[in-house]
Amino acid sequence: MTAADTSSSAATGALSHLRVLDLSRVLAGPWCTQNLADMGADVIKIEKPGDGDDTRHWGPPFFPDAEGKPTSHACYFAACNRNKRSVTVDMATPEGQRLIRELAMQSDVVVENFKTGGLKRYGLDYESLSALNPRLIYCSVTGFGHTGPYAPRAGYDLLIQAMSGLMSITGHADGEPGGGPMRVGVAVIDLFTGMYATTAILGALEARHRTGRGQHIDMALLDVAMAVLANQGAGFLNAGNVPRRQGNTHPSVVPYQDFPTQDGNMLLAIGNDGQFARFCEVAGVDWASDERFTQNAGRVIHRDTLIPMMAALTRTRSTAEWVRLLENKAVPCGPINHIGQAFDDEQVRARGLRVEQERYPGSSMPAGEAINRVMSTASPLRLSDTPATLRYAPPALGQHTDEVLRERLGLDAAQLQELRGKGVL
Template sequence: MDDAAAPALGPLAGMKVLDLSRVLAAPWATQILGDLGAEVLKVEQPGKGDDTRGWGPPFLEDGSDRPDAAYYLCANRNKRSIAIDFSRPEGAALVRRLAAEADILVENFRTGGLAKYGLDAPALLAANPRLIYCSITGFGQSGPYASRGGYDFLIQGMSGLMSVTGRPEGEAGEGPLKVGLPVSDLFTGLYAAISILAALNHRTRSGEGQHIDCALLDSQVALLVNQAMNYLVGGEVPRRLGNAHPNVVPYRDFAAADDYILVACGSDGQFRALCTLLGREDLANDPRYATNAGRLRDRRRLELEIAHAIAPWRAAELLAAMAEAGVPGGPINTIDQVLSDPQIIAREMLQVMRRDDGTEVTVIGFPGRLSRSPASYRLAPPRLGQDTRAVLATELGLSEAEIEALRAAGVVAMGGPMRQDSEAERTA
């Protein structure tokens, strides 16, 4: 769809978001806002843009000599790209003018990193008191680690997440593991989007904007949930359990005759139904296993019995029987399998979009279903700087001659590499 023709849709239609971020946590937050209808202007460094544009292969083949990586495409739909070098005074002035008209600004520079350009929260809130300014960093705006850079892998380790992820001691392949997705980044992006929506509601009541401080470490610690509460209440440090659950039994993977399956019995009734299905009513009737607390105490013995009962079954046949009996279970899908799953297809979770050059890109859609104001898919992830000229003309009222002078001076770009990185790109 042509940018100029993209209609304003969704519950955030009319909201203007200035996105000074890159990589994943903050772009994830701004993509959520864009999916919900906000107009998102992604400010990128001329000549390079978001780091993730180069995080491939794979790359989206579009016939150009500089295609975008799949990683970039996952977090940047429903945005327009404007390439401005705000390490230059003229570029910083352009961004300040855009911020003066914005409802929301999101950035993920190191703490204090934007102050030298006059783009920090105090400066921009003074000029636009209704602005909601969201900073996303590894460790937040305060505390002894505030000046450090934060990366998902480090946060997964520092937060305790990796201490409860992986095979337990004494098993083959033992040791801590990170989650197979950058969940600390993604969780922080979600918390940032939630916080921004809360701040919008506050502004509706009060008329005032505010500064939001979101940290990867804080977000991941908040999501230790039951594991942290187990320690706070029980005093025992949680440990790695592989695919087993720290509080519920049986709740793990088991090997069937031809594949692994998942069993997730969350109640005594479901456990009894599983035992009946497996022909092991004796386990259901054993007083040691009558309650979850008992099953947890005798976890190892019980799980071995269940494993022996499951082993002769073919995975598909057992899962079908479990569904019929009301026992929660499922397969361990590969990515290609889940993306072709009939449930995912029925829910329209895959959306085909078309970039301004005609190249098609399939994206995974927004999961929330709003009955009155649904998410929309208006703009495919943009090419670097593809909207610079249009935004400068329509949002700031610059003439063609003024835009061309900025381009000639290297302050802005309409796409394509510059000879060297700017100061802002080098110090991000």
């Protein structure tokens, strides 16, 4: 999404005909609904009055105010709540439950991430809402799913990374400095679950075109974590191999790792024999003709011989020199950036991956608000005819409550004031 895609008007994206009610918090559910929102869906985010989504308070880092001092607004929330409208409703009250049910009756999709059975007492579970709206697609995101002995348990990304075996294959090998299980640097299982949930919702929508009926989607972090073990999981299931941590090296491809250079480190991702031969040609060595290294299987077997030879070679030039030599030879090679360097990369800039939005476009910032302009990373979903658009910045808590309840439910100022006086809004 670039500045050219920014629009404060009605959505024109691929999903602009859809209404989504977002009852989720933290990351997996909001990541899913942000994907839908970026593609044009009208996403109404329900938040608890006074507190809101947990991630509004997950800091530091916090947004700075005009003087550069930290505010109480956590940056975390901005990562997964763009293009949504925030409505504060206390679902613990009968009036709040009624409002949410009425919004659900007008919605195509509901996404929630309460524990199994958590919404039943409010009459906001799938059975209750689907009885009111049979076309409703209801996506539940939990740690362990709605069946099995662990169904009642709460699930968190870090816990699931540990239980699934992902941490056992992430980090330096035992015996190496810093060896031991390691989590991935972002909540990767939450993020994958959000993406799988997006896919499942789109599949359910397509099914609804044929059947006219909605359905329940049971998304579990543990299910997703096991699925994304991918080749590592397949290696165990089919060959009985229990993979171990091996740092930045690859279990099945060599050389495919970081290497030291004259001024730091670089990443080489040589995935086939042709790339290895071209690397050797550029580097001025004849290793590709050595029968131990000609084919990838041999390079894997003789990894302990080849890698020290390569490391001694890569130290003879700077990272920039290696990249310059190899990029035109179709040998995947690049620097190992920190995040600041990544956002400053010319390709990242050219793709418009850093976006800025106004929280209150065209109007002055309300009293009590410390920030108005919000930065986020653009959607990677690039559709030629219906591109992702920027419509709403990550909202202030309850920013759209009156707007949505007037627009969707026809409530007038007196009714809104009465509900607010009761603490429902």
